[in-house]
Amino acid sequence: MTDYDLVVVGGGPAGQKAAVQAAKTGARVLLIERAKSAGGACVRYGTIPSKTLRETALSLGKFRKLTAHVMDVEMPAHLQVSSLMERKEEVISAHERYMHAQLSRNGIELQQGVARFTSPETLEVALLDGGKRALSSRYFVIAAGSAPRTPDNVPVDHEHILDSDSLLSLSYLPESLVVLGAGVIACEYASIFAALGVKVTIIDKGERPLSFMDQELVEHFLKELRQAGGDFLGGKTLEGARFDGLSSVETRLAGGELLRSEKLFCALGRVAAVAGLGLDAAGVKVTPRGLVQVDEHLRTSAPNIYAAGDVIGPPALASTSMEQGRRAACHALGLDLGKQGALAPAGIYTIPELGSVGLTEQQVRERFGDALVGRAKFEEVARGQISAAENGLLKVVVHAETGVVLGAHAAGERDRARAHRSNGDHRRPHLRDLHRHRLQLPNVRRSLSRRRLRPAQTAARPRLRQARRRRVRGREWPSQPMIAVEAPGGRGAMKAHTAVCN
Amino acid sequence: MANAARSIDTAAVPQAVLDELTWRVQQGKVELPLLPGVAMEVTNVAAQETADSRVIAELLRKDQAVAAHVLRVVASPVYSGRTQIVSLQQAVARLGVAKIREISLAIAFRVGVFKLKGFEAEITALFQHSVAAAMFAQEIARVTRRNVEDAFMCGLLHDVGRPVILHALVQILGEQKLRVPPQAVIAATGALHCEVGGTLAESWNLPEAVEMSMRHHHSATPPDAHVTSVRITALADELARYTFEPERMPEAELRQHPALAPLELYPEMLDKVLAKGESIRQAAGTLS
Numbered sequence: 105m106t107d108y109d110l111v112v113v114g115g116g117p118a119g120q121k122a123a124v125q126a127a128k129t130g131a132r133v134l135l136i137e138r139a140k141s142a143g144g145a146c147v148r149y150g151t152i153p154s155k156t157l158r159e160t161a162l163s164l165g166k167f168r169k170l171t172a173h174v175m176d177v178e179m180p181a182h183l184q185v186s187s188l189m190e191r192k193e194e195v196i197s198a199h200e201r202y203m204h205a206q207l208s209r210n211g212i213e214l215q216q217g218v219a220r221f222t223s224p225e226t227l228e229v230a231l232l233d234g235g236k237r238a239l240s241s242r243y244f245v246i247a248a249g250s251a252p253r254t255p256d257n258v259p260v261d262h263e264h265i266l267d268s269d270s271l272l273s274l275s276y277l278p279e280s281l282v283v284l285g286a287g288v289i290a291c292e293y294a295s296i297f298a299a300l301g302v303k304v305t306i307i308d309k310g311e312r313p314l315s316f317m318d319q320e321l322v323e324h325f326l327k328e329l330r331q332a333g334g335d336f337l338g339g340k341t342l343e344g345a346r347f348d349g350l351s352s353v354e355t356r357l358a359g360g361e362l363l364r365s366e367k368l369f370c371a372l373g374r375v376a377a378v379a380g381l382g383l384d385a386a387g388v389k390v391t392p393r394g395l396v397q398v399d400e401h402l403r404t405s406a407p408n409i410y411a412a413g414d415v416i417g418p419p420a421l422a423s424t425s426m427e428q429g430r431r432a433a434c435h436a437l438g439l440d441l442g443k444q445g446a447l448a449p450a451g452i453y454t455i456p457e458l459g460s461v462g463l464t465e466q467q468v469r470e471r472f473g474d475a476l477v478g479r480a481k482f483e484e485v486a487r488g489q490i491s492a493a494e495n496g497l498l499k500v501v502v503h504a505e506t507g508v509v510l511g512a513h514a515a516g517e518r519d520r521a522r523a524h525r526s527n528g529d530h531r532r533p534h535l536r537d538l539h540r541h542r543l544q545l546p547n548v549r550r551s552l553s554r555r556r557l558r559p560a561q562t563a564a565r566p567r568l569r570q571a572r573r574r575r576v577r578g579r580e581w582p583s584q585p586m587i588a589v590e591a592p593g594g595r596g597a598m599k600a601h602t603a604v605c606n
Numbered sequence: 607m608a609n610a611a612r613s614i615d616t617a618a619v620p621q622a623v624l625d626e627l628t629w630r631v632q633q634g635k636v637e638l639p640l641l642p643g644v645a646m647e648v649t650n651v652a653a654q655e656t657a658d659s660r661v662i663a664e665l666l667r668k669d670q671a672v673a674a675h676v677l678r679v680v681a682s683p684v685y686s687g688r689t690q691i692v693s694l695q696q697a698v699a700r701l702g703v704a705k706i707r708e709i710s711l712a713i714a715f716r717v718g719v720f721k722l723k724g725f726e727a728e729i730t731a732l733f734q735h736s737v738a739a740a741m742f743a744q745e746i747a748r749v750t751r752r753n754v755e756d757a758f759m760c761g762l763l764h765d766v767g768r769p770v771i772l773h774a775l776v777q778i779l780g781e782q783k784l785r786v787p788p789q790a791v792i793a794a795t796g797a798l799h800c801e802v803g804g805t806l807a808e809s810w811n812l813p814e815a816v817e818m819s820m821r822h823h824h825s826a827t828p829p830d831a832h833v834t835s836v837r838i839t840a841l842a843d844e845l846a847r848y849t850f851e852p853e854r855m856p857e858a859e860l861r862q863h864p865a866l867a868p869l870e871l872y873p874e875m876l877d878k879v880l881a882k883g884e885s886i887r888q889a890a891g892t893l894s
Binding site: 139149218230234262264273278279348350366 | 659748
């Protein structure tokens with residue numbers, strides 16, 4: 105008899121959902137978390153605090169824009185970060201209270217400590233007071249999260265050179281910030297700090313940031329970043345960085361280029377937080393990149409141990425981690441959740457926000473040779489101008505012959521620019537579906553109205569007829585999940601039903 | 607109790623002297639002189655325009671008196687504008703080395719040096735303790751991902767009340783021609799330094815986190831405002847004591863410190879901080 109049915113290591117999004125899912129089946133569940141409450145990096149260093157800061161940056165920017173002709177709104181030259189995140193602690197506390205209530209409502213035991221496997225069925229928890237607790241369980245879910253990757257030539261001291269765990273501990277806004285890396289975390293923070301008036305420079309070895317996103321959206325992001333005073337230096341090789349011992353950080357690039365900034369933010373990826381977990385003792389294998397190796401059921405090389413979230417690698421989004429956590433717990437306890445959809449929408453909280461689902465225009469052209477593209481700019485819509493959200497873009501990528509929508513991408517100032525899956529509706533979306541909505545005015549939802557997408561539709565018509573003929577001849581249509589794209593603007597945001605062929 | 611000074615009363619010092627001390631603190635008539643060696647160094651380095659700027663920056667970081675004075679000066683509207691400057695690095699970055707050099711030089715000339723016969727060792731120990739506490743606070747902040755600059759400032763300035771009281775008491779006793787055993791004077795500085803430090807921080811317009819740390823680093827139940835800074839300072843204070851006076855702070859007692867749990871500082875993280883002990887002891891020990 106083991107002490108528990110399921111022990112979850114890590115209280116982030118994946119661990120928390122794994123624990124709740126298991127507890128709902130009546131299992132005896134223990135959640136081990138290093139911090140005093142569940143939430144993980146998402147609550148402490150990631151999503152919650154960064155979005156609180158982002159919200160302030162957005163509100164300030166928008167207020168200035170909307171009142172530009174009425175009053176002169178200036179930000180103090182040396183704003184303190186803490187004053188910009190005044191609600192952070194409040195938001196975090198509320199979130200922690202909610203999570204605590206959820207855990208206790210479901211009868212989940214929470215143990216603060218650091219876990220280390222001693223065998224595939226047992227582990228030891230190191231407690232804050234130096235004590236140890238040994239326990240056993242039938243199943244385990246490793247959801248220990250990830251930590252920032254720090255290359256040897258970037259000595260992160262959390263004072264002058266910071267990573268994503270320490271960046272928001274800054275007590276004042278630096279005058280300048282060099283951002284190493286051009287992934288999601290790098291671009292999100294870069295755009296937030298640029299919007300707050302910090303001179304931001306993103307440096308990366310790639311030619312453009314956010315390489316997995318539609319190129320046009322990335323160009324839109326870069327345009328906005330540069331308008332806010334930021335810059336992106338692509339194709340650069342980093343030689344090293346160091347604090348000059350006085351007041352600035354020197355970033356050395358190949359070719360002798362030297363950049364000086366008040367602070368440096370190292371965002372060169374994250375690594376699975378598996379150090380000290382005792383994976384060898386548990387018989388859990390890791391990949392050459394240090395990620396926990398799992399099968400399609402999220403089961404590790406030890407049959408009773410599962411892993412979910414950042415420890416298993418991309419996409420490492422809170423939303424996918426939650427789903428992985430649930431699936432891991434369900435499989436362990438013999439519950440069938442069905443097949444997981446392969447389609448994952450991406451929402452990037454840059455300023456402007458970027459949302460994407462399905463194939464990019466470049467991918468469609470590579471895969472099918474041609475693409476029909478419908479574009480709508482919010483500057484052409486009255487609602488966008490009224491709400492000072494005119495810098496948005498909505499783009500739909502359609503199969504040139506069949507009219508099936510293969511991807512949808514949006515950039516806009518407010519958080520409704522995200523693309524997400526519309527669960528439960530599995531019919532194939534078609535270009536003509538986009539034109540059936542009757543929309544109120546003014547509303548940026550109109551950006552997907554018939555007129556705006558007419559070029560795509562007109563071009564598609566002859567080829568659509570050909571496609572119908574081919575379908576009659578028995579051509580197979582792939583079964584595809586539905587997605588929805590919400591554009592910035594009114595609350596009942598426009599939904600562009602699209603399907604993705606992947 | 608970890609800090610013996612807290613349990614010693616001030617009875618050996620005449621009440622009239624303590625009243626005079628309180629009045630002077632309230633009126634802002636107390637001074638925080640520099641260590642003679644530091645004053646000389648500041649004068650030498652700051653007077654040379656060709657001197658390495660890093661040496662000046664380092665001087666600011668290793669002396670509580672210089673740091674407090676610089677922060678006090680740059681906090682004035684003349685320098686800081688609408689927002690308070692909260693760290694030395696920020697001060698150097700915002701005002702430039704030339705301005706900081708000017709300020710440091712002015713401070714060295716204006717505030718003078720400690721001339722407390724019989725208390726030289728005590729004064730040196732106080733300054734060493736403060737710089738060690740600052741460095742430990744910095745390490746605690748690093749491992750727990752809290753603000754390192756704030757932690758350093760709070761650690762460096764947490765005991766500023768002690769040399770100020772010591773200097774003022776010796777002056778008052780001299781003026782009133784009273785003789786009090788040196789141990790009683792030292793005990794009085796220990797008993798009063800939090801309250802006096804807090805008052806000074808307020809009147810000098812030091813950052814709020816520094817003020818709270820100066821005022822509450824010995825409180826069993828610190829108030830919510832800047833509680834993390836206060837806890838880091840309280841632990842750093844004991845780590846510095848453990849480093850210089852291990853007989854007053856045994857390791858076993860240190861590992862039961864009440865700030866460890868709220869700071870979520872696990873034993874292996876404390877080990878990392880303690881591993882810096884020798885280098886911190888050496889760095890702080892160079893002060894004279």
